[in-house]
Amino acid sequence: MKKSLEATSIIEAIIVLLIVVTGITGVYGLLTSSQNLANSTSNRIQAIQIARDGLEAVTNIRDTNWILFAADYENCWNALNYNYNCIGNTWNSHRILWFQDGSNRRPYRLSKNSNNRFELEFISYPTSDLRYWNSSFRNDFRVWYDANGFYTQWASIVTDTNPLFTRYLIISYPSGSPSSSTIRVRSVVQWFNRSSSTISEVILETELKNWKAKQ
Numbered sequence: 001m002k003k004s005l006e007a008t009s010i011i012e013a014i015i016v017l018l019i020v021v022t023g024i025t026g027v028y029g030l031l032t033s034s035q036n037l038a039n040s041t042s043n044r045i046q047a048i049q050i051a052r053d054g055l056e057a058v059t060n061i062r063d064t065n066w067i068l069f070a071a072d073y074e075n076c077w078n079a080l081n082y083n084y085n086c087i088g089n090t091w092n093s094h095r096i097l098w099f100q101d102g103s104n105r106r107p108y109r110l111s112k113n114s115n116n117r118f119e120l121e122f123i124s125y126p127t128s129d130l131r132y133w134n135s136s137f138r139n140d141f142r143v144w145y146d147a148n149g150f151y152t153q154w155a156s157i158v159t160d161t162n163p164l165f166t167r168y169l170i171i172s173y174p175s176g177s178p179s180s181s182t183i184r185v186r187s188v189v190q191w192f193n194r195s196s197s198t199i200s201e202v203i204l205e206t207e208l209k210n211w212k213a214k215q
Helices: 002-068 135-140
Strands: 107-112 118-122 165-172 182-193 198-209
Touching (some): 002 198
Antiparallel strands (some): 107 118, 107 165, 165 182
């Protein structure tokens, strides 16, 4: 009888132990899933901010062109990197994407010049190579933090050593003609989602108009 009671006690202890282990495992799994979800959500929110930052920078370029070339809104509103040859010049060599058509778009990254103005830096990449898994693309289009905590793609002023996000800008003319009074800006941000081991992507798009030109 005594042995039977001892055996029962051991079995009960084992059952209790299994229940405790199962409970701990379940709680750990729940905590891990919650943490992954929190990280994934945080990364997506940050990616949206980075994409929006790209759109705002191109808007700033257009607005700066309006200020610098107030005498010629029509020809200079979309001057690439504040090219003064735009003044009085209807030829498109000074314009953003003047050499591209709808099927031959190329990506830009953002930089700043000596006057602390945004500029568009053209990097030759076929559209098919604009993928996070492409190490060359990932290095060329990294988004860093500068000393003030702002987003930048100017690697010489970075403070972080392992940036997560990439961003590139595609700029095109909806009408297909550089003489159009509208440009379409697409900001694409990619990053590695560690929780699912996949590449995530956020795309924001806007159209900028030259509404200061004579209609």
